[in-house]
């Protein structure tokens with residue numbers, strides 16, 4: 125290489141090098157954080173094998189590494205609470221006659237399913253049972269205590285049957301359980317245990333020639349499961365007492381027994397990883413924000429927003445000093461970003477949309493009205509400016525065993541990080557007007 129070219133190369137290095145390195149650094153940092161949180165070490169960040177507790181401890185350790193401050197007397201980043209939860213302690217077994225099904229792939233016990241053990245008859249229920257009074261009456265005359273009712277119903281019920289079927293599912297005739305057909309198996313977390321068995325079976329796994337269901341499902345209802353949100357903050361340079369909150373839930377569905385794991389990479393290791401990327405950026409001395417920023421990893425979201433409900437009942441940052449809440453949940457895709465509560469927070473929507481138009485990060489920023497679908501919800505209901513961002517694109521496997529780190533590449537992790545950095549910086553300028561309810 126000639127000296128002239130060497131000099132050009134050396135002079136260009138810091139300019140190219142810095143831009144490249146910064147974006148590459150956050151892409152790698154965020155993906156690594158997502159891979160770690162969805163690894164087998166954390167057992168699906170749920171209620172079996174200490175998954176939730178280990179995840180909280182991991183996040184607190186990350187907060188220490190980033191130098192985030194505690195609101196509590198150090199070293200605790202935890203905001204503890206208790207919640208009821210139904211957990212599945214053993215590997216379940218399920219067969220129709222001699223056909224054994226694979227948990228997670230062919231069937232799932234409903235999250236509220238109690239322990240079931242034994243062989244049970246099958247009785248098929250279809251729409252005609254609800255349309256023909258004689259047929260319906262015939263069900264009531266049977267002793268169903270050793271029978272599972274197979275709910276062979278169309279996805280969309282005929283008009284007028286919705287309430288009748290919903291009432292039938294409350295089990296007025298004391299059946300041992302229900303089998304519900306699903307095209308896609310989607311799991312969840314239940315705070316309650318049902319009084320009868322409920323099993324979700326992939327359509328096609330059971331037919332009318334099968335005579336019985338053989339099941340061994342073990343679950344335990346824990347009325348006071350200990351849980352915690354993890355909270356840290358960075359002090360602002362100029363406005364120390366007013367905070368921007370960046371939030372994301374770290375809990376997921378956990379495990380069914382020792383083998384069936386729900387890694388929750390997209391939901392919501394991706395959101396927590398994106399939040400950690402932002403905490404890393406703003407914790408660098410040269411990037412210290414003007415306003416203070418708190419980072420909250422909520423738990424109990426999958427069980428019904430329980431961690432954020434606990435927070436809004438016991439706020440750490442007083443509501444009048446909470447300038448904005450940015451909640452990140454399902455950040456693994458790359459095509460579009462949807463802002464929930466965008467119709468109310470139109471300034472925030474316009475800001476993110478115009479930044480994205482300038483930076484060309486995703487194809488579209490979509491607007492959506494307020495919905496109770498993540499941890500921003502109760503903040504917004506209390507009049508605090510709050511939005512929830514989720515991504516859409518190639519990542520599939522919502523609430524299934526397929527929501528894995530490999531299936532969630534976070535193709536635009538670094539670019540989305542840069543977009544959110546600019547968005548959060550813009551919320552801290554004097555020209556930004558927060559839209560509070562009633563204003």
Ligand SMILES: [Zn+2]
Nearest residue numbers: 391392453454
């Ligand atoms: Zn989620």
